[in-house]
Amino acid sequence: MSHELVIKNGLVILEGGAVHTDVVVDNGKITAIGENLDGSKIVDAKGLVVSPGMVDAHVHITPMGGGYRDQWEGYVTGTASCAKGGVTSFMEMPLNQVPATVDGKTLEEKYSHKDELKVDVGSFGGLVPSNLKGGIQELDEGGVAGYKCFLATCGDRSIDGDFENVDDYSLYEGMKQIAKTGKVLAIHAEDAAITDRLGEIAKAEGKTTLADYVDTRPAFTEVMAIKKAIFMAKQTGCRIHICHVACQEGVDAVIQGRAEGVDVTCETCVHYLYFAKDELDAIGAIVKCSPPIREQAQQDALWKRVESGAISFVTSDHSPCTPDLKDTDNAFDAWGGIPGVQNDVDVMYDEAVQKRGMSLTQFAKITASNPADRYNLDDKGRISVGKDADFVLIKPNAPYTLKAEDLEYRNQISPYIGREIGAQVMQTILRGQTIYSKEAGVTSSFPGKFIEKASKQVAETV
Structure with a gap:
């Protein structure tokens, strides 16, 4: 036959x-x-x-700019970058597009771009303070594969329809509602009150470097937020996933939460496994992100937790912007996000398999099968019949040096x-x-x- x-x-x-x-x-x-x-x-x-095509479970695309972000990464170039990088499907965040994806209407607006996709896309719906009266249910009925919220401050309040972080009540009530859907709530976990105030103090003192920026978002601010999310999940029965964990203590809090019976997983990002704090200022604002890239000791500890399986999968947290938002010598003024989806697979294969001896089976798990399983992408993530x-x-063992012209991104910038x-x-x-x-x-x-x-x-x- x-x-x-x-x-x-x-x-x-x-x-x-x-x-x-x-x-x-x-x-x-x-x-x-x-x-x-x-x-x-x-x-x-x-x-x-x-290998199974990568399932990148953390990607920001901006198909709708709302007159504010019209020159940011849209589906045409974003999904072309995925194709070139070996990413065949991804979970798309409900921001940075305008309007943010927070109800049935905004989800349908996103779906109207269905003819611009070169790879398959699963959507997150947002959990925000304004969508607790029906928005979460509309997103569920519209087919989102999961939900996303921010405990850190996010969004621009001068932009109508931009995303917004949750307060404690919105987190609690939203978790109760999401628990009924059976879907997972992904969480950006940093303590907003402390990180915001530390950032204000640093700017007032005239600090400008990326190392200074990292110091305003210490690891304990991640851990506090992670533990709060796990505690709330225990009260509500909500399944949760902690995004882009950048410190070993955060992963260990997730391990403890699982031991206590909470359905919680976590990811880290390629850039946390590749870059370290002491080289950030030599690279420049293109490498600014939140949570920040931390010390070499933290990177080493994250690798151990990837290898042990404590970290379920690796993502890009692809969060591109226009070059002008990175063109500053003051780290506190730069956009916080790294464009990276095109280099998920090649960098991770080199760093994990070739340099650290990770088995090919585990490589496929952390790049494909584990994220597909977490978000119930039933047809994805494995080379298996059906x-x-x-x-x-x-x-x-085919080294090359990445050049700007190699990138499919709308704005060809990358660390x-x-x-x-x-x-x-x-x-x-x-x-x-x-x-x-x-x-x-x-x-x-x-x-x-x-x-x-x-x-x-x-x-x-x-």
């Missing part, structure tokens, strides 16, 4: 280990895995690692520019269709789809 597509001769990462085998694709799905299989189209993966035929083909990366993405396949190859570049078509998850209430009545 001849099939539509067969990927041959590659080292394929399966759940039981990496093996040289053939993978068959029909109608966008994996239909067989085995030896000597035939297809009308062949992808020769000799010398390459065939799953979507999403693959990234990686060339090991990885000029860095030598020891592996390369050679081909990305979404549901059986090549969306990027080293030879041909990124596809001109838009085969991506929004991933809509049925609400628990609707599912129970069907």
Whole structure:
């Protein structure tokens, strides 16, 4: 029997280990895995690692700028960057777009951009103080795969429709409502009162460096917020996920929460595993983010927790802006966010597998299967019969130096520019269709789809 597509001769990462085998694709799905299989189209993966396409569970895109952020990263360039970087699906944050995604109407506005996607997109709905009277339910019924809130200060109050952080009551009431949906609440966990005041004091004292900025957001401010979120989750039964943990103490608080029976997981980001505080000022404001990149000792501790499985998965927290918002010598005035989604896979493969000896099976878990499982993206995250035929083909031990012109971003800025990366993405396949190859570049078509998850209430009545 001849099939539509067969990927041959590659080292394929399966759940039981990496093996040289053939993978068959029909109608966008994996239909067989085995030896000597035939297809009308062949992808020769000799010398390459065939991994499940990455599921980046933390990406900011701005399809709607609302007249304020119209030059920021939209779906066309954002999803092209994903394709080139081996990310076949991602969870999109409910900000920085204007309006933020906080109810049924704003979710539908986001869905209206369905023809601009080169990869598949699952949406977060926001938890904000203003959507506690029906907005959370509208988002659930509209198919969001999860929710997101900020404990740190966020948004611009001069912009109508911008995102807003929660107060304690909104967090408590929102968690109760989200618990009924069965979906996960992802949380940006930093103590707003302390970090805001420390930042004000530092600016008043004339401090300007990135090292100064890091000092205004000490690790304990992460830990306080994480512990509060876990305590609230225990009271409400809400499933939670702690985003971009940047310190070992934060991960340990999550471990303790799980031991106490709370359904809580956490992620860290590629940049926390790659950069350290003492090099930030030499790089510049492009590397400013929140929580901040911390000391080398914290990076080393995070790696240990990734390797142990305490950190469930790794994300980019891709949060691009226009270059002018990074063009300042005062770290406190710069936009806090790092563009990084295009270098998720190659940097992590180099740092985790090639430099630290991580198994290929674990690499696939932290980049694909674990995030897919957490947000119930049932067709994603594994090379397994019946799953979507999403693959990234990686060339090991193939160093290159990243240049600005290599980036598909709308604004070609990145802290990885000029860095030598020891592996390369050679081909990305979404549901059986090549969306990027080293030879041909990124596809001109838009085969991506929004991933809509049925609400628990609707599912129970069907």
